[in-house]
Amino acid sequence: MKEENKRKSIRWVFILLGILFILLFISDLLLGSIIIPLKQIVLVFFPTAETNETFRTIILEFRLPKALTAILTGAALSVSGLQMQTVFRNPLAGPFVLGISAGASLGVALFVLGFSSVLVFGLVSVTGAWTLAIVAWTGSFLVMLLVLYVSARVNDIMTILILGILFSSAVAAIVSILQYFSNESMLKAFVIWTMGSLGSVTNSQLSVLTPAILAGIILALVKIKDLNAFLLGENYARSLGVRIIKSRIIIFLSTSLLAGTITAFCGPIGFIGIAVPHICRVIFKTSNHLILIPAVILTGSIVMLFSDILSQLPGMQTTLPINSVTAIIGIPVIMWMIIRNKKFTSVA
Amino acid sequence: MQRIIIFYILVFLLAGCSNKINQAETGGNSNHFARGFQIKKSGDITKLTVFNPWEKAQNISLEYFLVNKNLPVPDSLSSKKIIRTPIKNIICLSTSHLGFIDVLNENRAVVGVSGSNYISNADILKRINSGEIVDVGYGQNLNYEVIVNQHTDLVMVYGIGSEVTTYTKKLEELGIPVIMNAEYLEESPLGKAEWIKFVGALFEKENEAGRFFDEIKSDYIALQKKVYNKTNRPKVLVGSPYKDSWWVPGGNSYLANLISDAGGDYLGKSNLSHESYVISFENAFVWANEADVWINMGNLSSKNEVLSADERFENFKVLKDGKLFNNINKMSENGGNDFWESGTVFPNLVLRDLITIFYPGLVEEELVYYKEIK
Numbered sequence: 001m002k003e004e005n006k007r008k009s010i011r012w013v014f015i016l017l018g019i020l021f022i023l024l025f026i027s028d029l030l031l032g033s034i035i036i037p038l039k040q041i042v043l044v045f046f047p048t049a050e051t052n053e054t055f056r057t058i059i060l061e062f063r064l065p066k067a068l069t070a071i072l073t074g075a076a077l078s079v080s081g082l083q084m085q086t087v088f089r090n091p092l093a094g095p096f097v098l099g100i101s102a103g104a105s106l107g108v109a110l111f112v113l114g115f116s117s118v119l120v121f122g123l124v125s126v127t128g129a130w131t132l133a134i135v136a137w138t139g140s141f142l143v144m145l146l147v148l149y150v151s152a153r154v155n156d157i158m159t160i161l162i163l164g165i166l167f168s169s170a171v172a173a174i175v176s177i178l179q180y181f182s183n184e185s186m187l188k189a190f191v192i193w194t195m196g197s198l199g200s201v202t203n204s205q206l207s208v209l210t211p212a213i214l215a216g217i218i219l220a221l222v223k224i225k226d227l228n229a230f231l232l233g234e235n236y237a238r239s240l241g242v243r244i245i246k247s248r249i250i251i252f253l254s255t256s257l258l259a260g261t262i263t264a265f266c267g268p269i270g271f272i273g274i275a276v277p278h279i280c281r282v283i284f285k286t287s288n289h290l291i292l293i294p295a296v297i298l299t300g301s302i303v304m305l306f307s308d309i310l311s312q313l314p315g316m317q318t319t320l321p322i323n324s325v326t327a328i329i330g331i332p333v334i335m336w337m338i339i340r341n342k343k344f345t346s347v348a
Numbered sequence: 349m350q351r352i353i354i355f356y357i358l359v360f361l362l363a364g365c366s367n368k369i370n371q372a373e374t375g376g377n378s379n380h381f382a383r384g385f386q387i388k389k390s391g392d393i394t395k396l397t398v399f400n401p402w403e404k405a406q407n408i409s410l411e412y413f414l415v416n417k418n419l420p421v422p423d424s425l426s427s428k429k430i431i432r433t434p435i436k437n438i439i440c441l442s443t444s445h446l447g448f449i450d451v452l453n454e455n456r457a458v459v460g461v462s463g464s465n466y467i468s469n470a471d472i473l474k475r476i477n478s479g480e481i482v483d484v485g486y487g488q489n490l491n492y493e494v495i496v497n498q499h500t501d502l503v504m505v506y507g508i509g510s511e512v513t514t515y516t517k518k519l520e521e522l523g524i525p526v527i528m529n530a531e532y533l534e535e536s537p538l539g540k541a542e543w544i545k546f547v548g549a550l551f552e553k554e555n556e557a558g559r560f561f562d563e564i565k566s567d568y569i570a571l572q573k574k575v576y577n578k579t580n581r582p583k584v585l586v587g588s589p590y591k592d593s594w595w596v597p598g599g600n601s602y603l604a605n606l607i608s609d610a611g612g613d614y615l616g617k618s619n620l621s622h623e624s625y626v627i628s629f630e631n632a633f634v635w636a637n638e639a640d641v642w643i644n645m646g647n648l649s650s651k652n653e654v655l656s657a658d659e660r661f662e663n664f665k666v667l668k669d670g671k672l673f674n675n676i677n678k679m680s681e682n683g684g685n686d687f688w689e690s691g692t693v694f695p696n697l698v699l700r701d702l703i704t705i706f707y708p709g710l711v712e713e714e715l716v717y718y719k720e721i722k
Contacts, residue, residue: 033628054637057663058630130656180489192590199592199629202659267591312628317619319593319628 010284010291017298024305028067031314034058061203069201069209070304073266074276076213076258078300079220081273082280082292083251086227088161095259095273098147098164098252100140102171104263105194107139108132112190113178132193133205133264140260143167147256151248157234195321196267198308205265212261219254220293223247227289271326275334276300303330380565381539384530385546387554392419394433394549401530402507403623410528414549431525434552435501439484442506443467443684444540445529447693448547451560457551459498462486468678468686490515496522502550504529535622537606537695538565544693567696568609574710575611575703582706584612585632585639585666588646589658594632595624603644606695610702615639629660636664641705642672643718647683649676651721672721673705687717 029041036055043051044059080095088097096102111132146167151160179187201209220227226247229237234244262269280295281287303326311325379386386397394414401410413425417432439460440446446469449455455471464476464483475481482498485491495503503519503526505512516526527550531543541564548557584607587596597603598621599614607614615635619625636642642664648654651672654661661667678686691698694716701718703711 033631034634054634058633061660061663062630062633189590192593197591197593200589200658204659317627317631318625321593 006285010286013283014294014298017295017302021298021302021305024302024309025067025071028070028305028309029059029063031309032058032063032312033315033317033319035315062199065201065203065206066199066308067305068206069198069266070308071301072209072213073198073262073269074272074300074302074304075297076216076262076300077269077273078276078280078296079217079293080255080258081275082277082289082296083220083223083227083255084273085277086230086289087248087251088157089230089233090161091278092274093161095255096168096268096270097161098255098259099143099167099171100256100259101263101268102168103139103141103143104136104260105139105175105268106171107135107137108193109175109178109190110139111135112193113175113182113186130205137260137264140256140263144252144256144260147252148249151252152245155245157248192321193267194323196269196323196326198266198304198311198322199319201265209261209265212257216254216258216261217293217297219250219257223251223254224289224293227251228287231287267323269326270323271330272300272303275330276303278334279303379542379545381536382531382534382542382546383539384533385543387545387549392416393422393425396527396546396549398528398530401528401533402509402512403533405510412527416552429520429525431502431527431550433550435550437498437500437502438550439495439498439500439503441484441486441504442529442532443689444531444692445504445506445547446472447689447691448531448544450690451544451693452548452551452553452556454551454553459500460484460495460503462490465682466680466684468680468684468689473680490519492518492522495519495524500524502527504547506530506532531692533622535600535602535605537602537609537699538568540602540692541565541695564694564696568699571696571699571703571711572609575609575707578611578707581611581613582640583638584614584706585635585642586614586616586644587632588644588648588654589629589632592629593626594629595626596632597624598622606698606702607643610699610706612641612702612706633660633663636666639666640670642666642670643702643705644675645672645721646674647676648674649719649721654721671705673715673718674721675717675719677715677717677719691717 030036030038034055036058040052040055041059044056047056077095081093084093084095084097085091087093147160147164150163154160179190182190226237226242229240229242238244259273276296276299277292280292280299283299284291284295286292307322307325307329310329311320311322313319384399384401386399388395388397392415396412396414398410398412400406400408410429412429412431414431414433415421415425417434421430435457437457437459438449440449440458441462443461443463443466446458446461446467449458450469450471455469455475458472458475458481460482461467461472461476462484463486464481467473467476472481476483482494484495484498503524505516505526506529507513512528516528519526529543529546531540531546534540534543542561544557544561545554548554586603586607587594596616599617599619600622601624602622604614604617608617615638616627645654648657651667654667654672666672675687675691676685678690680686687698697716700711700713701715704713704715705718
């Protein structure tokens with residue numbers, strides 16, 4: 001009976017979150033610097049002679065890809081954060097513990113700060129839409145290969161965690177050296193990249209972003225059983241018949257794909273990946289990944305859509321960097337939850 | 349009511365006072381446009397005052413006393429900042445300082461620069477390559493040993509914020525005279541150019557500097573008059589985005605003033621700041637649909653490059669129907685842009701370029717700093 005009540009309440013939470021998700025998605029299309037009447041938004045999707053061309057471009061070329069990017073970002077970072085917290089059995093783990101964003105930032109730093117003066121007037125323009133995404137993705141891909149290599153050989157999961165942290169610190173040091181030798185405009189370009197951005201993803205980039213994220217999520221869904229087993233410790237998981245190393249490699253592959261691709265296109269977006277899994281454990285009162293994975297996908301998307309609406313400062317000419325918004329709105333939520341629910345940090 | 353009257357009387361009195369002070373202080377200072385400095389001569393000594401030399405500085409004035417090398421420094425000035433003139437060598441921390449020095453024919457005085465990669469002046473570049481001029485680093489990362497080793501008479505600095513005082517203090521501690529140049533904060537193009545007088549005073553070339561500025565000024569004003577009565581002004585879009593943040597100059601900035609003086613209608617004019625501000629991409633898109641001309645789009649040098657920077661530019665009406673010009677005609681191999689170097693000193697040439705762009709055929713001259721983007 002109790003079990004059934006719990007299932008019922010979970011269903012209700014999902015329905016409520018789903019409604020919230022749809023409302024925020026529509027609001028994200030509706031709100032922005034330029035005020036567009038609701039009627040025009042309908043006309044954009046069902047074009048008639050009355051459709052305003054400017055509004056049509058703003059919605060289809062600017063706001064729709066931005067909203068879809070927000071959804072993908074929220075989902076991807078939350079899923080990879082959840083996986084890392086489970087695998088490392090550490091509440092502070094997030095999508096970037098493996099050094100994925102460090103790798104991406106090294107790629108971007110080398111490009112923007114290191115070689116740009118050579119390249120700007122050569123064949124490649126630094127401002128090229130794909131260039132930064134490609135260098136960032138190359139950076140995180142190389143880190144992923146390194147992590148997979150190490151994790152196939154090292155048995156102790158803590159060793160991987162420590163190596164990831166050390167690697168991130170080493171990269172931060174190299175990036176500092178590059179910054180030290182750069183001029184103001186290069187620094188500005190790099191700093192803006194580190195602040196994250198959803199609105200620079202175009203429709204053609206979405207056609208690369210979407211399948212990559214879907215692939216990452218599918219890998220995570222395939223490993224739900226193993227993730228649940230990991231919660232009880234690797235030894236226990238092994239006794240349940242989980243092939244630890246193989247399973248770990250697939251989970252890392254999924255995380256790298258999710259976090260690496262998002263970082264490549266949107267920059268390192270902090271906070272979401274660590275916070276959303278915690279929020280979901282509190283709301284859904286479960287640590288079962290069969291529920292948690294869809295839950296973090298939905299909640300992560302909601303949080304990102306909401307952050308995006310705020311960062312657009314509706315009605316104003318200017319915008320805020322998305323990274324500061326996710327932190328400013330999210331951190332109080334987490335603090336409140338820690339104080340209210342002392343147990344929430346326990347991953348298991 | 350009574351209070352209001354007293355208030356007005358006070359305001360009136362204060363206004364009267366400050367006017368008087370200004371006149372007394374200015375005595376002989378003939379700044380027409382520049383607001384950031386004042387030159388005051390009394391006897392053999394020239395007092396240079398620099399006002400609010402960084403962004404958001406308020407009620408800050410720095411005084412420098414210029415004393416000829418052959419004269420003794422009066423005791424009364426012993427605690428002041430003294431610069432012995434004419435200076436024989438100088439380290440400049442901004443490329444725009446080099447523009448002034450070049451027209452004063454004092455390039456040989458330069459012994460150090462900051463960011464040597466971004467310099468356009470061929471003469472200076474040659475001397476950097478031969479090792480006569482050294483790169484001293486920048487901002488908080490100045491290489492003090494190299495600076496000391498150059499035995500310079502003066503380091504000319506500029507500050508983005510008050511943190512500049514941390515390294516000016518350090519330089520002063522090392523016994524190196526420092527002067528703050530705030531030309532970059534001037535809102536009016538002629539105001540920026542007028543800093544030639546400030547730099548001229550250091551070389552005791554006040555007269556040359558004054559004559560040079562008068563020529564620039566009369567040329568600038570004559571050009572301005574040609575478009576003064578134009579009513580059908582072309583609408584101008586400025587800048588390019590970084591990711592989705594589009595930085596545009598404030599409506600009262602140097603560039604906004606140049607555009608308006610050239611008879612253009614700057615689309616960002618409603619924001620009255622002199623500092624740049626960020627607008628959203630969709631806002632820029634709306635402007636791009638109104639614009640007749642798009643200028644200063646960063647390092648992009650062809651329409652293809654513009655499109656590869658962001659495919660959404662395809663929707664920009666100005667790209668299809670408008671004209672695109674970029675200020676990249678005088679770039680050095682390493683990426684230095686003379687627009688920011690000599691363009692500061694020759695605002696008349698920048699203005700002439702813009703007039704040629706906005707009103708083709710009105711002035712029959714080749715473009716100097718601008719290049720059409722095709």
